Amino acid sequence: MSVERKCFYDWRDVAGEVVDFVSRNRDSVDYVTFVPDGEPTLDACMGRIIEFVKGExxxxxxxxxxxxxxxxxxxxxxxxxxxxxxVKVDSVSERVWRRINRPHPSLVLERVLDGIREFSSSYKGTLISETMFVRGVNTDKGVYRDIATFLRGLRLSKAYISVPIRTPAESFVEPPTERELVEAYEEFQGVLGSGRVELLNMPEPPPRLVSGDPVAWLLNTCAVHPLRYGEAVEALVGRVEDPVGLIEGLVRENLLLKTEYGGQCSSLGTLGVGSECG
Structure with a gap:
């Protein structure tokens, strides 16, 4: 774990692949989103990639x-x-922030929050926030109010409330109860105003496009975030002869893990954590 920025790959290769994909699927692409396996701002070449992709x-x-x-x-x-x-704002309490986000030891929450405020004051684009609530960790009316009060000081377009849906890295992580989720939503809306808060408590839609080699696509996708087993199968239909057989083969080779969360199987990269499911 590091807070030192560096170029992890040749930015021209990365940008070129993105431009090639967008060019071939232009009608299906609304945004190019930076959401890698880690924190995107650690990439010192991120700015050059953004500039090139937008320009091309x-x-x-x-x-x-x-x-x-x-x-x-x-x-x-x-x-x-x-x-x-x-921007992710799961807590304005140092103790809770460290438990949920597990930041680098050198980071201090007050400095992070100051950075968010400063960026918000000058940013000309659309700024949104995401706050994930974890049962028993940051599910309390006072916590909801404190986070919402901080967010009110930002030039936000919208504040999103999320819950753990994908397989978590820690076994203690559970989504809030329905009552807690309603309380959080009402507190946020009361502080931020009607129409500025939205819940993200449903699974994401399955991926629509499989780019390049199906095996490489599946492994790369699962390395960033888990795919539900059924979604992976659905995405591969028409691209490979036997989607289930391909997935199970990757599991046997320990290239993918099948884990259980919320009573459902998820296909994960080899760093995934969870109990095996059949």
């Missing part, structure tokens, strides 16, 4: 960040080029 394709760019590096001027300069930036 004209497509809008979104960046989903945990906001931990927004106190860095070069990070803010890179993000200024994005059309949409989503």
């Amino acid at each position: 394709t004209g497509v809008r760019v979104a960046v989903l960040t945990n906001a931990s590096l927004l106190w860095m001027e070069d990070v803010c300069r890179d993000l200024e080029q994005a059309d949409v930036v989503s």
Whole structure:
């Protein structure tokens, strides 16, 4: 784990692949979204990639960040080029923040929050926030109010409330109860105003496009975030002869893990955590 920015790959290769994909699927692409296996702002070449992709394709760019590096001027300069930036604000309490987000030891929440405020004051694009509530960790009326009060000081287009849907890295993570979720929504709406709060408590729609080699696509996708087993099968239909057989073969080779969360199977990369399901 590091907070040092560097170029992890040749940015021209990454940008070129993105431009090629967008060019072939232009009618199906609304945004190019930076959501890698890790924190996107750690990539010191991110700004160059955004600039190149927008210049070559004209497509809008979104960046989903945990906001931990927004106190860095070069990070803010890179993000200024994005059309949409989503910042993660799960807590305004140092103790709770460390339990949920498990940040680098050198990071301090107050500095992170100051960075978010500063970025918000100058950013010209669409700024949104995401707050994930975890049962028994940050599910309390006072917590809801404190987070919402902080968000009120930002130039937000919308504040999204989310719950754990994908297989979590820690076994203690559980979604809030329905009552807790309603309380959080009502508190946020009361502080931020009607129409500025939205719930993200349903599974994401399955991926529509499989790019390039199906096996590479599946492994790369699952390395970033889990796919539900059925979604992976559905995405591969028409691309491979036997989607289930392909997935099960990757599981046997330990390239994918099948884990259970919320009573459903999810296909994960080899770093996934969870109990096996049949």
